[in-house]
């Protein structure tokens with residue numbers, strides 16, 4: 001197995017162009033499991049751990065550009081206030097060891113429907129910056145996920161960063177697992193209030209071939225939510241129903257499709273209630 005080790009972003013792109021089959025490795029928390037279990041034996045690995053550009057985040061024109069190699073632990077510590085939904089999701093990933101090594105870039109690269117960063121990226125309108133030697137593409141998160149473990153990333157491309165605006169309202173993430181830690185989501189849900197636009201963003205995880213938004217539920221809230229009033233229980237109930245209806249879950253070892261739909265409706269109602277209570281508290285202060 002060849003081991004390619006670029007020391008700059010340009011060198012990484014040149015190496016990927018020269019060897020499109022090379023498998024990028026960042027934290028290695030997915031890649032090494034697959035190699036150890038002989039799921040894949042790639043002809044070449046492209047180690048991105050010496051590429052300094054991937055390990056920084058910056059604020060540009062009101063948005064955060066977070067390098068693909070920034071580990072979860074750093075997102076929690078340094079961006080928890082600005083990107084609270086993503087930080088909440090990051091806190092649920094694996095164990096401290098996994099959060100030290102694992103990255104949102106790797107979660108995106110793996111594109112598993114169960115990846116915990118995807119729902120908050122969707123709810124928060126994230127954009128994924130990908131690049132090849134030929135140029136850069138900015139892909140909205142909702143266009144990034146194409147199928148089970150399939151993304152819009154082309155063979156000669158690498159993920160450079162994701163972009164997200166700081167939260168303009170409360171955000172919440174919720175995950176159901178078979179235990180409290182070190183668990184792949186049975187299903188998960190994220191909500192992001194955008195009060196200035198009178199809009200609510202959503203993201204569903206582990207309940208369809210790809211992470212996805214609950215578009216009808218979002219449209220329903222855009223029409224039905226009275227931003228000056230207490231939450232109408234009927235609106236809450238219908239929102240849960242529409243989120244559950246947006247999923248297309250399967251029965252598998254982690255849970256049944258029926259259970260996933262039920263849990264999604266509960267998480268949708270809960271996270272919206274938490275977010276709404278926070279929003280009302282800030283307004284009342």
Ligand SMILES: Cc1cc2nc3c(=O)[nH]c(=O)nc-3n(C[C@H](O)[C@H](O)[C@H](O)COP(=O)(O)OP(=O)(O)OC[C@H]3O[C@@H](n4cnc5c(N)ncnc54)[C@H](O)[C@@H]3O)c2cc1C
Nearest residue numbers: 026027028029030031093094103106107109110115116159
């Ligand atoms: C014990 C354990 C517990 C886990 N728990 C969770 C959990 O609770 N929630 C969860 O979501 N995940 C979990 N995972 C999976 C994994 O930790 C996450 O998916 C993590 O985000 C992967 O990040 P990484 O940097 O380690 O990726 P890597 O393993 O380095 O890479 C993952 C994939 O992304 C590709 N890739 C990496 N960087 C780039 C790049 N810059 N451009 C293009 N492609 C790239 C790789 O080629 C590979 O296909 C767990 C894993 C383990 C071993």
